[in-house]
Amino acid sequence: MSKLISSIKQAVEASGLKSGMTVSFHHHLRNGDYVLNMVMEAIAELGIKELTVNASSLFDAHRPLKEHIQNGVVSTIQTDYMSQELGRFISAGNMKNPVQFRTHGGRPADIESGKTPIDVAFIAAPASDNMGNCTGKMGKSACGSLGYAMPDARCAKFVVVITDELHPYPLVTRSIPETDVDAVVVVDSIGDPKGIVSGTTKITRDPVGLLMAQTAVDVIKGSGLLKDGFSFQTGAGGASLAAAKYLKDVMLKEKIQGSFGLGGITGYMVDMLEDGCFESLLDVQCFDLRAVESIRNNPRHSEISASLYASPFAKSAVVDSLDVVILGATEIDVDFNINVHTDSNGRIMGGSGGHSDTAAGAKLAMIIAPLSRARLPIVTDRVNCISTPGSTVDVLVTQKGVAVNPKNAELRQRLIDSGVKVLDIRELKALAEDRSGVPMKPAIGERVVAEVIYRDGTVIDRIREVKEF
Numbered sequence: 001m002s003k004l005i006s007s008i009k010q011a012v013e014a015s016g017l018k019s020g021m022t023v024s025f026h027h028h029l030r031n032g033d034y035v036l037n038m039v040m041e042a043i044a045e046l047g048i049k050e051l052t053v054n055a056s057s058l059f060d061a062h063r064p065l066k067e068h069i070q071n072g073v074v075s076t077i078q079t080d081y082m083s084q085e086l087g088r089f090i091s092a093g094n095m096k097n098p099v100q101f102r103t104h105g106g107r108p109a110d111i112e113s114g115k116t117p118i119d120v121a122f123i124a125a126p127a128s129d130n131m132g133n134c135t136g137k138m139g140k141s142a143c144g145s146l147g148y149a150m151p152d153a154r155c156a157k158f159v160v161v162i163t164d165e166l167h168p169y170p171l172v173t174r175s176i177p178e179t180d181v182d183a184v185v186v187v188d189s190i191g192d193p194k195g196i197v198s199g200t201t202k203i204t205r206d207p208v209g210l211l212m213a214q215t216a217v218d219v220i221k222g223s224g225l226l227k228d229g230f231s232f233q234t235g236a237g238g239a240s241l242a243a244a245k246y247l248k249d250v251m252l253k254e255k256i257q258g259s260f261g262l263g264g265i266t267g268y269m270v271d272m273l274e275d276g277c278f279e280s281l282l283d284v285q286c287f288d289l290r291a292v293e294s295i296r297n298n299p300r301h302s303e304i305s306a307s308l309y310a311s312p313f314a315k316s317a318v319v320d321s322l323d324v325v326i327l328g329a330t331e332i333d334v335d336f337n338i339n340v341h342t343d344s345n346g347r348i349m350g351g352s353g354g355h356s357d358t359a360a361g362a363k364l365a366m367i368i369a370p371l372s373r374a375r376l377p378i379v380t381d382r383v384n385c386i387s388t389p390g391s392t393v394d395v396l397v398t399q400k401g402v403a404v405n406p407k408n409a410e411l412r413q414r415l416i417d418s419g420v421k422v423l424d425i426r427e428l429k430a431l432a433e434d435r436s437g438v439p440m441k442p443a444i445g446e447r448v449v450a451e452v453i454y455r456d457g458t459v460i461d462r463i464r465e466v467k468e469f
Contacts, residue, residue, distance in 0.1 A: 003184045028136055029141070030057075031083075056148040059195075080106075093447055103353070119156065124190045134171065141196060145304070150305035208370055223415070225363060230258035232324050273294070334426055
């Protein structure tokens with residue numbers, strides 16, 4: 001027996017996909033992904049229309065979606081993140097229905113509850129056997145964890161694995177088992193490795209970024225959370241990586257052993273694991289080649305599903321056991337609401353991903369951001385879009401000082417007592433405006449082009465059409 005089908009088009013036909021249905025994709029191949037575009041081209045050739053595309057994230061590599069939207073093949077997008085090129089196209093009002101933005105935890109919650117059912121899931125797999133046992137840990141297109149694809153594979157009515165490296169049956173080191181898979185297609189290439197993972201993800205050399213990173217570590221120390229059993233998540237940005245390095249130095253010097261590192265994993269987190277800073281890494285997505293190698297070879301570096309990572313409706317999720325998370329922002333307002341969906345002109349260029357999930361779960365949710373970007377203040381009276389509610393954010397770290405959410409008076413006093421420079425967030429806003437001026441408000445229309453759906457399923461904001469570019 002074999003589940004092999006000779007082409008993507010034949011797999012689409014075998015799935016029974018019809019106009020008006022939903023297809024899904026995952027984003028572990030990121031900006032190197034070929035699979036979404038190949039599948040959507042085959043669907044368009046079959047004359048199927050009015051589809052919903054449910055993708056865990058969308059990147060500039062997926063620009064052909066613009067044509068499929070204009071031609072009526074795609075009428076709705078559900079996603080957790082959307083990069084700038086597609087974002088600007090949507091912001092200009094070019095799509096029939098508003099985009100539905102979810103979080104990395106809210107997406108699997110809604111898939112598993114049946115709120116956003118998937119008719120056909122397409123799994124990009126760097127290695128698979130002929131029955132669909134597949135993994136991202138090996139192969140010429142290795143991407144590491146397939147955590148975001150797992151809910152799709154479990155819940156979709158029909159699952160197609162697309163691979164560029166077929167292994168003998170059985171593939172023992174599977175991420176997704178054959179019991180979830182209906183068909184397997186072998187193609188020449190599922191993606192460009194240069195866009196899937198970088199060889200190295202680098203610490204910033206910018207003095208401002210390094211200062212913020214050191215201050216972030218001072219905040220962690222001052223909070224009282226840095227002790228044996230400590231758990232931590234940070235991103236792949238330059239300042240965040242610098243914070244991880246400085247934190248590692250402190251943990252080694254003070255002989256602190258944490259419990260786990262979480263999230264999208266980088267080589268710097270792998271270094272912390274191997275140097276004894278953490279007992280384990282829990283990985284929903286690998287960000288670089290060092291992380292891919294580690295998850296393939298180190299049993300203490302384990303793959304987790306998006307549901308286990310952050311679903312608010314699972315019986316439990318790892319984010320609820322998280323001590324500290326370091327996050328970014330395009331804007332923050334005086335009520336500590338965070339925008340990571342739009343730029344200062346209101347154009348879509350991002351998404352929550354796991355931002356609001358980790359902020360809600362962590363004991364200390366910290367934002368690192370410079371006072372201004374491109375001569376625009378980071379702190380504003382009201383963000384253009386609420387991605388993460390201020391009620392879940394604890395601290396803003398800038399190069400000029402730290403602001404603590406008034407809800408957390410005890411933390412504020414702890415930081416002051418530890419020598420951290422603490423200011424009111426309005427003082428930081430004034431400092432930024434003294435340097436950069438007060439920006440004009442963007443020209444926003446009335447038409448809603450996207451809804452921001454919080455992790456609990458409620459709509460917390462709407463993004464409107466931008467009239468001018």
